[in-house]
Amino acid sequence: MKYQGSCHCGNIAFEAEGELDxxxxxxxxxxxxxxxxxxxxxxxxxxxxxxxxxxxxxxFNKHVLDHHFCANCGIAPFSEGKDPKGNATVAVNARCVEGFDPQKVEKMFYDGRDK
Ligand SMILES: [Zn+2]
Incomplete structure (x- = not known):
């Protein structure tokens, strides 16, 4: 499935493919x-x-991720980095995806506080 997403003002927009579940x-x-x-x-x-x-x-921290945001509206729609195997990965802020319903997806918790 293909999803559309953006920051609030629209200066940053993207398409993402996969299952957002x-x-x-x-x-x-x-x-x-x-x-x-x-x-x-x-x-x-x-x-x-x-x-x-x-x-x-x-x-911030170890500088392994590029946390992108919009200088106009302040919203941060995605970050770029590598997964543990070294593959280029994008962390999409699901809240910036059109039609995303936080109540309808499975939530996993990551304890990043001390990392
Ligand atoms: Zn914006």
Whole structure:
């Protein structure tokens, strides 16, 4: 299935392919503040449909992930990084996906607080 997503103002928009039936909630210092629900997909299944220059990027902790956000509206629609096997992975903020219903997906919990 193909999904559309974006930040609030639309400066950042994307398409993502897969099944959005499971999300991860994490208690690290950023996910807690942001309230994101993460949907991990291979980078190949993710297409940014707006210019890459629109992305602002935040790094923290070990700097292994590029946390992108919109400098205009402040919303953070996705992050880029690698999975433990080294494959390029995108963590989509499921809340930025059109039609996403948080009540209808399985939630996994990740204890990122001390990592
Ligand atoms: Zn925006």
């Amino acid at each position: 499971k999300v991860m909630e994490c208690n690290c210092s950023m996910c807690m503040r942001r309230g994101s629900m993460l949907w991990f997909i291979p980078a190949a299944d993710f297409t940014l449909t707006t210019p890459r220059e629109k992305l602002s990027t935040y790094h």
